[in-house]
Amino acid sequence: MSTEQGWAAPRAQGPVNGRVTVPGSKSISNRALILAAIADGPSHLTGLLAARDTSLMRGALTALGVGITENEQHTVTVTPGSLKGPASVDCGLAGTVMRFVPPVAALADGVIEFDGDPYARERPMNVILGALRTLGVQIDDHGTGRMPYAVSGAGSVRGGKVTLDASGSSQFVSALLLAGARYDEGVDIRHDGKPVPSQPHLDMSVAMLRERGVHVDDSEPNRWVVAPGPIRALDTAIEPDLSNAAPFLAAAVLTGGEVTVTGWPAMTTQPGDQLKDIFTRFGAEVTRTDDGLTVRGTGRVQGVDLDLSEVGELTPVIAAVAAFADGPSYLRGIAHLRFHETDRLAALEHEFNALGGDVTQLDDGLEIRPKPLHGGLFGTYGDHRMAHAAAVLGLLVDGLEIENIGTTAKTLPEFPEMWSGLAG
């Protein structure tokens, strides 16, 4: 239910029980679209996510001259075309669009302009733009290292060796990996700096390239060598988005209920798979079968000390669970969340504390000391995962309203109905 203020988060009336089917993974969907767009023939993608981030990716690739057609529900055919400018790309607030599309635009003939939501201009781009320049691409960003910028594609890219600091986002490396096989010399990427976060997302990029016949050598730490060559077209089914499963499973943990997320893959590169271990550490029982992943709350929620550097995008929901634990929690290794959809460390600290919580930012994370919370309007800062965190808090807090629940459309437009269906 929406009021002028916000969306009234459903309060759990008892243990939350149910089955949930989450749509396709954002990260796999947008990689599959990019790779299909520069492949050697048409690809059919089944179960592609239909959300703001994938629709922005489709818009970007279509603007460059790629054919994308809907066949039946959630099956999409991508037909590579000759990539051409002039074109404009709206990145919205999608990291995967603002980072993954410029290396593809560099292969086009003509100028491609990029812009996005106001806050997208705050998200760092300098590392990927600088790397592309090193690889021979002409880019005009008015000297800002941020949006808006224009890529002047010359129809081909020399490629070769590049050293960058990807400690701010794994997406800088993934972006070069995904297009690199189509560069004349391929690409030889070295990372120099503090550790690169989100290792599963790097593994996802490498695995999806290998599935399409691209040779990638990642045997040396902090180095990825992509051989030049074709990217094979591939008909593929997209896995469910395991990160978007987090709030639904968290509902079971916190209410002593039982929630199954259907179709949970036995093997996956998605970071959300680590929820199995994370919710176990909180005290829940977790089982995976061919049917899906079932999480059963045991009535006990323990404080945790977790390094979330590999799975930063899970932080908001994990923080919400930690807010009801029997002791303090420490979430570490996530300084880079300051550059996500919003400064997530500041946003979580501010919004939890506004409800009476006791959250403190650390240099690289959050300290969460559980305290009784009261209702209020929870700000989401255009961040889908802030809305998920708020919904989880609202299960156990009277009168919690979520500002701009529509922000969940970034990766899961069905969230409000799905959440009310499970918890309402």
Ligand SMILES: O=C(O)C1=C[C@@H](OP(=O)(O)O)[C@@H](O)[C@H](O)C1
């Ligand atoms: O490559 C991807 O699909 C993503 C990589 C990660 O980015 P960071 O490494 O910037 O955290 C993750 O947080 C984001 O949600 C999706």
Ligand SMILES: C=C(OP(=O)(O)O)C(=O)O
């Ligand atoms: C960080 C995220 O998104 P983006 O792909 O926009 O970086 C996220 O979804 O948590």
